[in-house]
Amino acid sequence: MQRTIEQRYAIKLCVGLGKSGSDTVEMIRKVYKDDIMSQTAIFNWHKRFKYGRQHVEDDPRVRRPVTSKTDHNFQRVRNVLNSDRQLSVRMIADQVAIDKMTAHTIITKELGMRKICAKLVPKVLTDDQKQRRVSSVQNHAYHTQISVTTISQPPYSPDMAPGDFFSSFK
16 A cells, blocks of 8 residues: 555656656656555556646545444443354344354454354453452362362352362361
């Protein structure tokens, strides 16, 4: 892109010196060798500068507004993920009514999540999550130190007391 702008300034200089389009192409080719704009582009820019154009930047283009990557959709995807982190990207896209690739981009780039063992989790842990991990390891080390055998509890059994329940009353 920088090289293109530089060449446009050179074309503008050639127009100011009164060079023809063909002479301009030859001069650009001598200076920039293989890394030049197409001949058609050089002629087009030569014509624009000849008829009074002053700036070398591209004209702003009218584009269709972004409709799927909005804050509203970010929030909707976040809510769907918070309700069930084991949904596939396709299922999330269907629920939010957006394209699958857009949903994937929102999840990975905007929300900063990735898939681990078929579960979408944040890439970076929060301070609270880090503290929970530290306290869990400290509890495990304490139980090992005092020779208490802990029974691992499956995470899907809410009716059982956690393995470190009684160590919090020391």
